[in-house]
Amino acid sequence: MAQRIDGKAIAARLVAATAADVGDLAARHGVVPGLAVVLVGEDPASQVYVGRKIAQCRRAGIVSIEHRLPAATAQQELLALIARLNADAAVHGILVQLPLPPQIDAARVLDAIAPHKDVDGFHPVNVGRLSTGAGGGLTPCTPLGCIKLLDTVVDDYRGLEAVVIGKSNIVGKPVALLLLERECTVTVTHILTRNLPDIVRTADIVVVAAGSPGLVRGDWVKPGAIVIDVGINRIVDGDGRARLVGDSVTAELDHAAAVTPVPGGVGPMTIACLLSNTVQAARAQLERAAAIGTDAARA
Ligand code: GUN
Numbered sequence: 001m002a003q004r005i006d007g008k009a010i011a012a013r014l015v016a017a018t019a020a021d022v023g024d025l026a027a028r029h030g031v032v033p034g035l036a037v038v039l040v041g042e043d044p045a046s047q048v049y050v051g052r053k054i055a056q057c058r059r060a061g062i063v064s065i066e067h068r069l070p071a072a073t074a075q076q077e078l079l080a081l082i083a084r085l086n087a088d089a090a091v092h093g094i095l096v097q098l099p100l101p102p103q104i105d106a107a108r109v110l111d112a113i114a115p116h117k118d119v120d121g122f123h124p125v126n127v128g129r130l131s132t133g134a135g136g137g138l139t140p141c142t143p144l145g146c147i148k149l150l151d152t153v154v155d156d157y158r159g160l161e162a163v164v165i166g167k168s169n170i171v172g173k174p175v176a177l178l179l180l181e182r183e184c185t186v187t188v189t190h191i192l193t194r195n196l197p198d199i200v201r202t203a204d205i206v207v208v209a210a211g212s213p214g215l216v217r218g219d220w221v222k223p224g225a226i227v228i229d230v231g232i233n234r235i236v237d238g239d240g241r242a243r244l245v246g247d248s249v250t251a252e253l254d255h256a257a258a259v260t261p262v263p264g265g266v267g268p269m270t271i272a273c274l275l276s277n278t279v280q281a282a283r284a285q286l287e288r289a290a291a292i293g294t295d296a297a298r299a
Pocket of ligand 1: 096
């Protein structure tokens with residue numbers, strides 16, 4: 001039987017550690033981290049995700065500042081809001097929930113967020129820092145969550161074969177970079193990759209983020225491999241009941257060494273990492289302000 005990696009428990013520990021960091025920042029510096037959450041439109045899944053993010057902020061002691069804008073919001077209006085949030089010292093992190101309505105150019109919006117407040121890690125500066133391994137940037141939450149789950153079952157990544165299924169900017173590409181940084185041999189595949197099952201069979205680590213329910217079958221997975229399933233797909237059973245399934249068929253993965261369940265695997269880690277990124281951003285902003293203060297005192 002494969003080990004189930006308990007994302008819910010690991011995320012709860014990270015939220016508790018983040019809450020302790022929040023308490024420390026408040027006690028030592030009188031600063032409470034603030035996260036601005038921007039939702040444009042009424043996409044039902046986005047509304048659920050944003051609601052969860054705000055609820056978890058409260059649990060960790062982070063102040064969340066909600067901005068819900070109508071679906072018809074003009075790009076200029078959203079850019080003006082981001083400019084205000086960039087300039088607001090009480091806002092340490094800015095998250096614009098994706099997807100955005102079609103009249104808005106998401107890349108322009110993500111570019112407009114100050115890189116040091118970009119707790120999603122989607123700004124080109126943070127993407128660049130991740131891809132060069134320069135450090136000091138903010139790392140996208142879901143990929144970071146995947147690595148934190150892997151860290152509980154992998155001692156030494158060096159030379160392991162990792163196959164990533166999915167090439168999105170939110171998960172596939174950044175998780176591949178994080179695995180490469182740990183010196184895995186990384187293959188990035190996607191839904192049009194030829195011989196996908198054969199490629200996945202070579203993997204010691206499989207990260208699947210394809211948005212395709214049950215894509216990875218038991219006979220795709222090498223005995224002893226680790227499967228991180230990022231998929232969250234709502235399907236309707238034969239009896240008409242809706243349930244959540246991942247991008248792999250967990251019931252066929254008994255021969256794997258470890259797997260993440262859906263729900264209760266990667267999902268809770270995304271929000272926990274968002275909170276810890278917000279505290280990291282707040283701390284960095286404090287340090288920057290202190291350094292500027294020191295320079296000013298010297299001048
Ligand atoms: N939509 C789906 N995943 C994400 C995420 O991690 N961040 C944001 N901002 N939007 C998303």
